[in-house]
Amino acid sequence: MTSNQTTGARLLVQALEANAVERVFCVPGESYLAVLDALHDSPIDTIVCRHESGAAFMADATGRLTGRPGIAFVTRGPGATNASAGLHVARQDSIPLILFVGQIERSFRHREAFQELDYGAVFGSIAKWVAEIDSPDRVPEMVSRAFHQATSGRPGPVVLVLPEDMLVETAAAVAAEPWVQVETHPGLNLMWDLQKRLWAAERPLAILGGSRWSEKAVRQFARFAERFDLPVACSFRRQMLFDHLDPHYAGDVGIGLNPKLKARIDESDLLMIVGGRMSEMPSQGYTLLGIPETGKTLVHVHADADELGRVYRPTLAINASPAAFAGAAESLQPPHGEIAWSGWTRAAHADYRAWSETLPAIPGAVQTGAAIAHLRAVLPDDAIFCNGAGNFATWVHRFWRFRRYATQAAPTSGSMGYGLPAAVGAKLQFPDRPVICFAGDGDFQMSMQEFGTAVHYGANIVVVLVDNGIYGTIRMHQEREYPRRVHGTDLVNPDFAALARSYGALGFTIETTDQIAPALDAALAADRPALLHLKVDPEGITPTTTIEKLRGSR
Numbered sequence: 001m002t003s004n005q006t007t008g009a010r011l012l013v014q015a016l017e018a019n020a021v022e023r024v025f026c027v028p029g030e031s032y033l034a035v036l037d038a039l040h041d042s043p044i045d046t047i048v049c050r051h052e053s054g055a056a057f058m059a060d061a062t063g064r065l066t067g068r069p070g071i072a073f074v075t076r077g078p079g080a081t082n083a084s085a086g087l088h089v090a091r092q093d094s095i096p097l098i099l100f101v102g103q104i105e106r107s108f109r110h111r112e113a114f115q116e117l118d119y120g121a122v123f124g125s126i127a128k129w130v131a132e133i134d135s136p137d138r139v140p141e142m143v144s145r146a147f148h149q150a151t152s153g154r155p156g157p158v159v160l161v162l163p164e165d166m167l168v169e170t171a172a173a174v175a176a177e178p179w180v181q182v183e184t185h186p187g188l189n190l191m192w193d194l195q196k197r198l199w200a201a202e203r204p205l206a207i208l209g210g211s212r213w214s215e216k217a218v219r220q221f222a223r224f225a226e227r228f229d230l231p232v233a234c235s236f237r238r239q240m241l242f243d244h245l246d247p248h249y250a251g252d253v254g255i256g257l258n259p260k261l262k263a264r265i266d267e268s269d270l271l272m273i274v275g276g277r278m279s280e281m282p283s284q285g286y287t288l289l290g291i292p293e294t295g296k297t298l299v300h301v302h303a304d305a306d307e308l309g310r311v312y313r314p315t316l317a318i319n320a321s322p323a324a325f326a327g328a329a330e331s332l333q334p335p336h337g338e339i340a341w342s343g344w345t346r347a348a349h350a351d352y353r354a355w356s357e358t359l360p361a362i363p364g365a366v367q368t369g370a371a372i373a374h375l376r377a378v379l380p381d382d383a384i385f386c387n388g389a390g391n392f393a394t395w396v397h398r399f400w401r402f403r404r405y406a407t408q409a410a411p412t413s414g415s416m417g418y419g420l421p422a423a424v425g426a427k428l429q430f431p432d433r434p435v436i437c438f439a440g441d442g443d444f445q446m447s448m449q450e451f452g453t454a455v456h457y458g459a460n461i462v463v464v465l466v467d468n469g470i471y472g473t474i475r476m477h478q479e480r481e482y483p484r485r486v487h488g489t490d491l492v493n494p495d496f497a498a499l500a501r502s503y504g505a506l507g508f509t510i511e512t513t514d515q516i517a518p519a520l521d522a523a524l525a526a527d528r529p530a531l532l533h534l535k536v537d538p539e540g541i542t543p544t545t546t547i548e549k550l551r552g553s554r
Helices: 008-018 030-040 052-066 078-082 084-093 119-123 136-151 164-168 188-200 215-228 259-267 322-329 342-357 368-378 391-399 419-429 441-445 450-456 472-481 496-502 513-525 547-552
Strands: 023-026 045-048 070-074 097-103 129-132 157-163 204-208 232-235 249-253 270-274 297-302 316-319 384-387 435-440 462-467 506-510 530-535
Touching (some): 008 164, 023 052, 030 097, 030 157, 030 164, 045 450, 052 078, 052 097, 070 078, 078 084, 078 097, 084 119, 097 136, 119 129, 119 157, 129 136, 136 157, 157 164, 188 316, 188 322, 204 215, 204 259, 215 322, 249 259, 259 342, 270 322, 342 391, 368 391, 368 513, 368 530, 384 391, 384 419, 419 441, 435 441, 441 462, 462 496, 496 506, 506 513, 513 530
Parallel strands (some): 023 070, 097 157, 129 157, 204 232, 204 270, 384 435, 435 462, 506 530
16 A cells, blocks of 8 residues: 655654554764654553663563564664664674664765764674665565564564654655464474474483474473483573473583583483573584584584584584474374483483572672572563673573573673673563573673663663672683782672662662572562662672682682
8 A cells, every 4th residue: 555755753653653663773973864753643662761772682682572573773883883783782692673874965975074983793693684764665575574584584683774864754665464473384294394303212312492482482492302202402692492300301511511411411312402502502512513523413403504514513414593483393293102312301400400409608798699599589581681791691591490581681692791781682572571691790880871761761660780700700710720810800790789779770789698588579570670789799700609619720
């Protein structure tokens, strides 16, 4: 249907509405004021962030938890480059995200005008697709393509550039129909091949990862695992893909891998990698499997054919989305009679429980494990955990029990500063669910201005901030490689609880372990965001080792 003459900005907002976008994250800029004006009359919520990286991280978290592209708007030049951290996370983590960038007027191009950039050159190696919309009549077409590009195959970020004068120019354009997810389904012959290989296996193991999952797909794969009595692990920071208390769960394949799980992967004779890429972190620096020959029967399932055989040569390559594969796997028939590997599966889950059950004591008056223990006791299964990067995250990854889909937002790319804005995005998307941001002091300060965004929009998150006064992960490596030669890893920190209170939120200073539980209860019951400032001893550099032990290892 052809519309009346409409501005490019209004065509853009209409396209977002047609695609059921609920909110956009932005830092305002004069280059796209026309879009802000069009959003004024739209049911789409506009969330004004404090930094462009925060806007991109919030959009990433939305895409990560829903499977639908998160949307961010930033202005040209420095606004766009500030957002690049979020693009990189979305790229490495395979998350659908669309970044709209305001641009100089078309007649000014190629003169290095104010804040001018060549966005194809700047973002070409990060984004799946970068394009500039030169004419308002192409807005519906380009936005439709952006949604399809961001979600197809291996999902990722797309950048659409919006010249300022194009946004106010008018055109009669045909409205595009809403984006629909395109699934890639496995062939019947491939599924029969997989069934025969499973029947012949003695020690099979599945590792789930990547994106393109759904709550339904997670349930379907769990039923498949139950019927085949199959042990299932989750890849680095993809733990929400399988219930940790399910007797088939074997643990997570990430940083600080359980040695018994590593041995189990080594001993497996059929390894299924479903949805993931088995990149550097889960592969333990590309040492867990041989490259390109893995030394075992490898079944690799991925939505993007380009990922199959890219690093590891699969014995059986299945080009299918995890959602489509899980639906097909549910119909496979298990071996007749007793399943040979049932004992192997029970042992795998027992090893996971032993590895993750006991929260270790660390030096100092504040035990971070007490926070995890209390959260274990009081939070519902649908609570969402968000974190950035740092040793502090080990407490969540190893000791929290993820039980449901869409309960984890954490970057496999290891980006500091992700957790807080991700928590804001998650809470706005799921306002009735508890959202916990687990952060380190260095990590939090990469994006702590977004605490103001949480207060502004009533995103009542709870931040558990583990403050040891150092960049912990870097200090760990420094003490291991250059013991007692500390340089460049110390921090001088503010009073984080007072900072939270200055925003109008709740702030709790935690100096002894017995203060943790009552503070968490008050934070979870509050009608505003809250922050617990845990002052921990830097000597406890990880849950299982100390700085002195690291020094002694050299």
